[in-house]
Amino acid sequence: MRPDEVVVSEPFAEAHRLKPGDSFDAILRGRKRNLQVVGAALSPEYVYAIAPGGLMPDDERFGVLWMGRDALAAAFDLKASFNSVTLSLLPDANAKDVIRRLDGLLSPFGGIGAYLRADQTSNWFLESEIAQQKNMSRIMPAIFLAVAAFLTNMVMARLIQTERREIGLLKAFGYGNWAIGWHYAKMVLVIGTIGILMGSVIGAWLGHWNTELYTQFYRFPFLLYRPGPAGFVVAGAISLGAALAGSLAAVRRAVRLPPAEAMQPPSPPIYRRTFAARTVLAGALDEPSRMILRRIIRWPVRAFLASLGLAMSVAVLIMALQWVDAIDSLAESVFERAQHQDATVAFSDLQPIGAIREFEHMPGVLAAEPYRFVSARINHGHLVERQGIIGVPTGAILSPVFDVERGRLEVPPGGLMLSVKLAELLEVKAGDTVAVELLEGRQPRVSLPVLRIFETYIGKPAYMDMAALNRIAGDGRVISGLHIRVDASSRTTLLTRLKDTPHIAAVLFRHAAIDTFYKTMGETILIFIGFFVAFSMTLSVGVTYNSIRIALSERARELATLRVLGFSRWEISYILLGEVGLLTWVAIPLGAVIGFGLAWYMTSAFETELYRVPLVLRDATYGEAALIALAATLACAAIVRRRLDRLDLIAVLKTRE
Amino acid sequence: MEKDASATALQARDLIKIYRMGTVEVHALRGVDVDLRDGELVVLLGPSGSGKSTLLNILGGLDRPTSGSVVFRDRELDMNNARTLNLYRRNHVGFVFQFYNLIPSLTARENVALVTEIARDPMPPSEALAMVGLGDRLDRFPAQLSGGEQQRVAIARAIAKRPDLLLCDEPTGALDSKTGILVLDAILRINRELGTTTALITHNAVIAEIANRVLYFADGRIVETRRNSGQRAPSELAW
Numbered sequence A: 001m002r003p004d005e006v007v008v009s010e011p012f013a014e015a016h017r018l019k020p021g022d023s024f025d026a027i028l029r030g031r032k033r034n035l036q037v038v039g040a041a042l043s044p045e046y047v048y049a050i051a052p053g054g055l056m057p058d059d060e061r062f063g064v065l066w067m068g069r070d071a072l073a074a075a076f077d078l079k080a081s082f083n084s085v086t087l088s089l090l091p092d093a094n095a096k097d098v099i100r101r102l103d104g105l106l107s108p109f110g111g112i113g114a115y116l117r118a119d120q121t122s123n124w125f126l127e128s129e130i131a132q133q134k135n136m137s138r139i140m141p142a143i144f145l146a147v148a149a150f151l152t153n154m155v156m157a158r159l160i161q162t163e164r165r166e167i168g169l170l171k172a173f174g175y176g177n178w179a180i181g182w183h184y185a186k187m188v189l190v191i192g193t194i195g196i197l198m199g200s201v202i203g204a205w206l207g208h209w210n211t212e213l214y215t216q217f218y219r220f221p222f223l224l225y226r227p228g229p230a231g232f233v234v235a236g237a238i239s240l241g242a243a244l245a246g247s248l249a250a251v252r253r254a255v256r257l258p259p260a261e262a263m264q265p266p267s268p269p270i271y272r273r274t275f276a277a278r279t280v281l282a283g284a285l286d287e288p289s290r291m292i293l294r295r296i297i298r299w300p301v302r303a304f305l306a307s308l309g310l311a312m313s314v315a316v317l318i319m320a321l322q323w324v325d326a327i328d329s330l331a332e333s334v335f336e337r338a339q340h341q342d343a344t345v346a347f348s349d350l351q352p353i354g355a356i357r358e359f360e361h362m363p364g365v366l367a368a369e370p371y372r373f374v375s376a377r378i379n380h381g382h383l384v385e386r387q388g389i390i391g392v393p394t395g396a397i398l399s400p401v402f403d404v405e406r407g408r409l410e411v412p413p414g415g416l417m418l419s420v421k422l423a424e425l426l427e428v429k430a431g432d433t434v435a436v437e438l439l440e441g442r443q444p445r446v447s448l449p450v451l452r453i454f455e456t457y458i459g460k461p462a463y464m465d466m467a468a469l470n471r472i473a474g475d476g477r478v479i480s481g482l483h484i485r486v487d488a489s490s491r492t493t494l495l496t497r498l499k500d501t502p503h504i505a506a507v508l509f510r511h512a513a514i515d516t517f518y519k520t521m522g523e524t525i526l527i528f529i530g531f532f533v534a535f536s537m538t539l540s541v542g543v544t545y546n547s548i549r550i551a552l553s554e555r556a557r558e559l560a561t562l563r564v565l566g567f568s569r570w571e572i573s574y575i576l577l578g579e580v581g582l583l584t585w586v587a588i589p590l591g592a593v594i595g596f597g598l599a600w601y602m603t604s605a606f607e608t609e610l611y612r613v614p615l616v617l618r619d620a621t622y623g624e625a626a627l628i629a630l631a632a633t634l635a636c637a638a639i640v641r642r643r644l645d646r647l648d649l650i651a652v653l654k655t656r657e
Numbered sequence B: 001m002e003k004d005a006s007a008t009a010l011q012a013r014d015l016i017k018i019y020r021m022g023t024v025e026v027h028a029l030r031g032v033d034v035d036l037r038d039g040e041l042v043v044l045l046g047p048s049g050s051g052k053s054t055l056l057n058i059l060g061g062l063d064r065p066t067s068g069s070v071v072f073r074d075r076e077l078d079m080n081n082a083r084t085l086n087l088y089r090r091n092h093v094g095f096v097f098q099f100y101n102l103i104p105s106l107t108a109r110e111n112v113a114l115v116t117e118i119a120r121d122p123m124p125p126s127e128a129l130a131m132v133g134l135g136d137r138l139d140r141f142p143a144q145l146s147g148g149e150q151q152r153v154a155i156a157r158a159i160a161k162r163p164d165l166l167l168c169d170e171p172t173g174a175l176d177s178k179t180g181i182l183v184l185d186a187i188l189r190i191n192r193e194l195g196t197t198t199a200l201i202t203h204n205a206v207i208a209e210i211a212n213r214v215l216y217f218a219d220g221r222i223v224e225t226r227r228n229s230g231q232r233a234p235s236e237l238a239w
Helices: A010-015 A069-075 A095-109 A121-161 A164-173 A177-218 A229-255 A259-263 A287-298 A300-338 A355-360 A420-426 A466-473 A488-499 A510-564 A569-605 A619-644 A649-654 B052-059 B082-092 B108-116 B125-131 B147-159 B177-194 B205-210
Strands: A005-009 A023-028 A031-041 A065-067 A343-352 A365-374 A376-380 A383-386 A389-392 A401-403 A407-409 A416-419 A433-438 A445-454 A462-465 A478-486 A504-509 B008-021 B024-037 B041-045 B067-072 B093-096 B165-169 B197-202 B213-218 B221-227
Touching (some): A031 A065, A065 A069, A121 A177, A121 A300, A121 A569, A164 A229, A164 A259, A287 A300, A287 A569, A287 B108, A365 A466, A376 A420, A383 A420, A389 A466, A401 A445, A416 A420, A462 A466, A488 A504, B008 B052, B024 B067, B041 B177, B041 B205, B052 B197, B052 B213, B082 B093, B125 B147
Parallel strands (some): A389 A462, B041 B197, B093 B165
Antiparallel strands (some): A023 A031, A343 A478, A376 A383, A433 A445
């Protein structure tokens, strides 16, 4: 590689449409250089590439450049030196021991502490993503499979019920119960096997699609979809089991009867007047509504299960839509309420506190507030957390310590303020003392009291008074960066100025961070929500369509009778669809309750050290979920209702009940 | 009882009905003319497959003829308009079938109320049930009633709206003779007390004795019309 040649990280290259042969200016150690792009590359270290102080990867504003080692050494005046080292250990090595000795070896040269691969940002982010997927893979298929099993059972039972006459005939011919049972079991096995094969193909395709989505999102060079047999076997066995159970129960009911009776259509179900029928309220009902209610009361378990199935679909919708609320609330808390700076400038090296003045005089800068960041290891008993400490000046306004409920908090002098997550990991409470090793400069070790605990949605930060932190570090009055407020009209001028200012590692604009946040969330969460909406629709359409279809096959005769009596098609539609309509109304509040539970479970299951999604559910979210569920019910109802137009009145009435 | 002078309630002319079953054409009606006069009780007699049910279904607006016309009270029914036929059934026709077709989830009273709720000038359900002798069975569900009782609920349901026409297709077909007589009694009583024009299908020649007029069916045609000199009471019949 020639000295001005660089390889650019692929996402950054794509964001800026850089291709080999292009060139751009960069400031290296205060000197402007023109660099030539010779290629784009990916690195597992930067699957999740975050700028210092950033929350999410921002491909446009943060990228990684690789250049020739000699050229880099020359640019930074660091001949024959290194500032980062990656080790691979023998399989039986004690990683903790290696880290301890490595730190001892490197600390005289300014080593800021080694860490395990598990703690590497990209790795850690992917690991938690995988953990979330695992969580999701437990709860969602369980819901889906339960509803599917219920539907299969119901549909198969109904299918066999229509075969009652044939069963009677087979018995009349002399077939035994077992032979008949086996005959229908074979039929169900064939139908079930076809269903399982179709489901497996569609499932495998969806799995493949999902994997591809992940490959693209994380820019993995490859990610293979290799499903194990377990998923297919479990899903197939449960579906087939439900189908067999439903159909064989119906076969058993049929073979129990004498053949002559089985060959007749089933006698009408016996209804009784319940206590409710004698109340004043019952008198106010019209007969069609009474028919709907009596059927629900007659088969309460079936009605409840159908309602529960619909409720699950509402619940899944609420859980999925809740993410939008939660993300909004998280963004509002982090970007609107906690932070008031327009930009954050991170220095590449510590700067004396007087550097503030230089920035205060830059065009458009209205206010500047310094901060100090020190890498550190915090120990409590045998528990250790690598967590940098942020020094905040007294009376900080732009970026103070912010508790999600209590708001802005003042940092008490002489001690630490820990986030709830960090306090949990270290098992400390306010008043305890922790041992802190700073991993920069003179690397002092001190004992510090934990003065306050605060809640935050992102990371697991630790704060200290800036002056106190500087005193402990012993570097004098220095700062790591600045939060600044900028006059909107001078933003571009300022950015141009900052680009030419030495010692700046990164400039983060808050509005850009908000945009990136929503863009990233849009890419991930919207796919996630879209998937769950589809999933919930499948549940709701499955339950609604099958319920109405079964009701139609059971009630064709009643409905035809009503048509003969002069009821219009819409009037009999009311009787047929009213039942599912009523069950949907019951399902919505039930779904809201279950949805709240699911959302609660998911937010706690999704809690990582990186971020915690708050449980926020707007009323409108319940409303939206209810409307979507109602729309699905209406669509199914419209489809089945068309069959009512073709109801053959004479054929139905000519046969005996 | 002389009814010739009374107005024609229903008039059908040259009714032809052809069913296509696969590639086979079945001629169910081969040109039938019929008049039903106000208050008349007509029995349609004939072997099964002779076309009497097809005729009754067409007269009641349940089925469409392949050709021919039906005139109800001087207005021709638009047999291709489902809505017209529905309103015709709703406002003017009461049906009784061999199988009772009661709604199992509703009591006797509620089954009747089903119709009175949508009728223009109905009688109270309890009154309709009292007319068929079921005044004490109002709150029974169909499954708690005998076959004859269920059929009488069906009759009460058919007449509660005070229809112009009562069409009965084998109303005693599923019943023993003793129960059948109770049902016929109820039909005759409605015919007399409400003056409802009634047409009744049967393949049981004995039942024809209760009619004013008997139409004999064979092979899709009316082959003979007989006027009874006097109606016999159902209780005098035996089969």
